[in-house]
Amino acid sequence: MTILPDTRNYGMLLLRICTALILTVHGVTGMLEDGLSGFGSYLESQGFGLLGLPLAWIIKLSHVVAAASILTRKWVMWPVLLTIIILVAGIFMVHLPNGWFVVGGGFNGIEFNLLLISALAAILYDR
Template sequence: MSANLLLRIAVAIILLTHSVFGMFNNGIHDFGNLFLNQIGFAPYGVFLAWSIKLSHVVAAVLLLANKYIKLAGFITIFVLIMGIILVHFKEGWFVVGGGRNGVEYNFLLIIVFLAIMYPNGIIINQKSNS
């Protein structure tokens, strides 16, 4: 089993668990109403919250199917960066321990997505020697 496959499975599990439970325990609705609407997204907070969580579910399925990995990655990375900006940055670095609800979890997921999307590394500028 390749490292890329292991990362895809692990991230898919994280995205699914982070999304699906909120669909059944009112968490998505609460996030939309009690947070997103309060920070300026009213009246679209619930719609936005559902869009975010459904994008996570779709990304998880695509990761498991090994299809459209870069598209799923770019969309999810955008969501994670917005989460850092709007939710986590003000809480600091640590998710637990030295703080609460910080950026470290999103940061790690972004790096893992980049590793999945670019398993051979990112080539910035490759010049030809011809």
């Protein structure tokens, strides 16, 4: 018998907190800094027409909802799956033409999205 705390889940706790923080900051910053009009215009130019701005709002809000579900460990599956789908779409619509690197060896590449998708998949698997 040991008096030490069970540390087996500390790694997943850290992953949950960091992933939720990233999703929250990304979502809220996009909503507060008027990034939605530019994002909405981009989506309109990609064939979403008048749905561009509402879709931009849905995407940013979905990040915040996913973060809350990850932290509370409630209703995790659908918000996380939606976020994974959004990140995969982002890879194909934005990041893939820019290569691998986000910074350094390139700009705006796929590496960060792949890392977030992996983290979200691990969280989904752990629920």
